[in-house]
Amino acid sequence: SYDLTQPPSVSVSPGQTASITCSGDDLGYKYVSWYQQQPGQSPVLVIYQDNKRPSGIPERFSGSNSGNTATLTISGTQAMDEADYYCQAWDSSAALVFGGGTKLTVL
Amino acid sequence: QVQLQESGPGLVKPSQTLSLSCNVSGGSSLSGDYYWSWIRQPPGKGLEWLGYISYSGNNYYNPSLWSRIIISLDASKNQFSLKLSSVTAADTAVYYCARIRYEFRHYYYMDVWGTGTTVTVSS
Numbered sequence: 001s002y003d004l005t006q007p008p009s010v011s012v013s014p015g016q017t018a019s020i021t022c023s024g025d026d027l028g029y030k031y032v033s034w035y036q037q038q039p040g041q042s043p044v045l046v047i048y049q050d051n052k053r054p055s056g057i058p059e060r061f062s063g064s065n066s067g068n069t070a071t072l073t074i075s076g077t078q079a080m081d082e083a084d085y086y087c088q089a090w091d092s093s094a095a096l097v098f099g100g101g102t103k104l105t106v107l
Numbered sequence: 108q109v110q111l112q113e114s115g116p117g118l119v120k121p122s123q124t125l126s127l128s129c130n131v132s133g134g135s136s137l138s139g140d141y142y143w144s145w146i147r148q149p150p151g152k153g154l155e156w157l158g159y160i161s162y163s164g165n166n167y168y169n170p171s172l173w174s175r176i177i178i179s180l181d182a183s184k185n186q187f188s189l190k191l192s193s194v195t196a197a198d199t200a201v202y203y204c205a206r207i208r209y210e211f212r213h214y215y216y217m218d219v220w221g222t223g224t225t226v227t228v229s230s
Contacts, residue, residue: 031214048216090215096156
């Protein structure tokens with residue numbers, strides 16, 4: 001099996017930069033995607049292939065991946081960014097894997 | 108703009124089989140360089156990938172579910188389906204269908220999701 005580990009929660013002040021990490025063995029050799037899920041809604045893809053943004057996703061969302069850790073960075077965080085965020089990768093032993101999710105609170 | 112919509116019973120009895128369908132609409136058929144996938148989310152918990160199917164019918168399932176899960180595809184109806192047998196209360200969740208973009212054994216990500224359907228397992 002393959003596990004992705006995320007912090008349960010991250011807090012950030014409005015206008016500041018939020019960083020959400022996702023850790024896994026040799027994760028830097030895999031492609032990571034990130035999803036945003038607002039309460040009661042379906043997940044939305046915000047980053048794919050480590051650092052690419054789908055059409056319609058604000059530029060303040062960015063991603064990186066190196067070593068054992070991938071990071072989702074939200075610059076100039078807004079109240080509307082408060083949500084749960086999930087990382088996801090593919091592994092030959094477990095196919096598609098999600099991290100446990102991180103609740104982002106904008107204080 | 109492709110849209111996915113799940114449908115099926117909201118209540119299933121323990122030990123029975125959960126059956127859901129996902130209708131694909133909005134100009135995208137099931138063919139093409141996509142996989143079609145099911146994901147679930149138990150109440151208050153995270154996302155769990157269940158499995159996916161290709162247009163040609165190749166399946167890949169979550170190893171933890173392989174003995175209970177079947178995903179099938181009906182191209183004539185633009186639908187794909189999930190069957191999960193011998194359900195228990197632990198299978199209570201919101202079930203999502205999603206489209207996967209991929210490069211084989213390289214990258215996989217879900218770019219379109221359905222709205223989700225709640226399934227409760229209870230007698």
